[in-house]
Amino acid sequence: MSLAHDFNRGIWKENAVFKLLLGLCPVLAVTTSAENGLGMGLATTFVLVCSNAVVAMMRHLIPDKVRIPCFILIIASFVTVVQLTMEAYAYDLFQALGIFIPLIVCNCLILGRAEAFASKHPVTNAVADGLGMGAGFTLVLFILGSIRELVGAGEFLGFSIFGADYQPVILMILPPGAFITLGLLLALMNKVEKR
Amino acid sequence: MKEFPRLLLALTLIAAISGAILALVEQATREPIKEQRRQQMLRALSAVLPQFDNSPDADTLTITTGTDRHGNPVDTTFYRGRKDNQITGTAFQVVAPDGYSGNIAVMVGIRPDHSVHAIEILTHAETPGLGDKISEPWYKELFSDKTLGGSDWRVKKDGGDFDQLTGATISARAVVGAVRTGLELYREHEDKIIAQGDGQ
Numbered sequence: 001m002s003l004a005h006d007f008n009r010g011i012w013k014e015n016a017v018f019k020l021l022l023g024l025c026p027v028l029a030v031t032t033s034a035e036n037g038l039g040m041g042l043a044t045t046f047v048l049v050c051s052n053a054v055v056a057m058m059r060h061l062i063p064d065k066v067r068i069p070c071f072i073l074i075i076a077s078f079v080t081v082v083q084l085t086m087e088a089y090a091y092d093l094f095q096a097l098g099i100f101i102p103l104i105v106c107n108c109l110i111l112g113r114a115e116a117f118a119s120k121h122p123v124t125n126a127v128a129d130g131l132g133m134g135a136g137f138t139l140v141l142f143i144l145g146s147i148r149e150l151v152g153a154g155e156f157l158g159f160s161i162f163g164a165d166y167q168p169v170i171l172m173i174l175p176p177g178a179f180i181t182l183g184l185l186l187a188l189m190n191k192v193e194k195r
Numbered sequence: 196m197k198e199f200p201r202l203l204l205a206l207t208l209i210a211a212i213s214g215a216i217l218a219l220v221e222q223a224t225r226e227p228i229k230e231q232r233r234q235q236m237l238r239a240l241s242a243v244l245p246q247f248d249n250s251p252d253a254d255t256l257t258i259t260t261g262t263d264r265h266g267n268p269v270d271t272t273f274y275r276g277r278k279d280n281q282i283t284g285t286a287f288q289v290v291a292p293d294g295y296s297g298n299i300a301v302m303v304g305i306r307p308d309h310s311v312h313a314i315e316i317l318t319h320a321e322t323p324g325l326g327d328k329i330s331e332p333w334y335k336e337l338f339s340d341k342t343l344g345g346s347d348w349r350v351k352k353d354g355g356d357f358d359q360l361t362g363a364t365i366s367a368r369a370v371v372g373a374v375r376t377g378l379e380l381y382r383e384h385e386d387k388i389i390a391q392g393d394g395q
Contacts (some may be wrong), residue, residue: 062205091235122363173323
């Protein structure tokens with residue numbers, strides 16, 4: 001198993017959102033703008049890589065019977081680190097993402113990778129897997145956020161794209177817009193794959 | 196049962212290490228976080244107060260202004276802006292409990308002549324694209340120079356003087372109510388705010 005393989009798998013073949021439909025809560029909730037999507041994706045990637053590394057490092061020490069509480073403890077610690085660091089150095093993003101930062105703890109993508117991959121592989125592979133899965137997750141959040149911001153507000157990364165005359169489709173910023181966009185993207189993905 | 200101590204040890208160890216790391220991070224970020232919150236408060240104060248040359252966040256007065264529905268006292272902190280030691284305005288936070296989704300925290304700045312200088316929306320969770328228009332500049336400017344007696348403090352839909360927002364009457368109604376509450380609070384406690392100010 002090469003490191004490149006472990007990395008690439010997360011971006012397309014086993015993309016957490018598009019292929020496994022994991023971690024949908026933050027995917028749907030915070031992608032109201034490209035910036036929020038990117039910020040959430042990067043925060044999740046950081047937690048994922050760190051928790052994968054530590055879980056892989058301690059995989060022989062953690063008794064099987066208490067592995068889930070151990071994983072959760074490790075993940076929760078890193079989430080709190082991210083939360084405090086963001087509040088201290090990226091206050092605006094921290095406020096935009098709000099409650100969804102502490103909720104990274106219950107992103108099933110992270111626990112899923114700890115359980116399914118990191119606890120059975122060496123540290124380097126676990127880190128590669130975390131980076132790949134995180135990159136795939138970030139990519140989806142960024143695409144989703146970009147589309148919703150573009151259609152729903154006529155902006156991209158805060159800059160007006162369509163000018164002042166554009167009538168934003170507010171629905172796209174609201175929760176239904178998240179489902180509609182994700183559904184269309186999934187349909188497109190399946191169409192492309194079938195070719 | 197033989198493996199029980201091992202399980203206990205593993206969990207305790209991980210919890211202890213996590214705790215230690217978190218304590219370190221908390222310590223390292225405590226000051227920056229405090230500073231960020233202070234900066235945000237200062238930004239809001241600068242936005243709602245008339246010209247000042249003091250530090251309004253150091254020139255405060257906290258008064259118990261009411262009780263919540265459990266009967267506990269509610270404190271309001273008044274921030275005073277001064278120029279040449281004369282009070283130019285007073286800012287404080289009013290929470291509208293009747294937003295469309297959750298509380299709306301509004302910072303109001305009031306001049307000594309009981310008129311609104313400016314307002315700022317501190318936190319809200321109103322619908323993006325509809326209710327969140329309350330934090331747009333043109334909407335906040337509706338309140339500038341208004342006084343308790345000079346306007347009918349209701350949205351136009353209810354027969355008052357303030358524009359509601361299309362599709363978000365509830366948000367607008369909550370903000371109008373909060374600013375009115377602010378003006379009333381100021382009128383009620385003005386003596387204390389002004390009096391305590393001169394003594395320092």
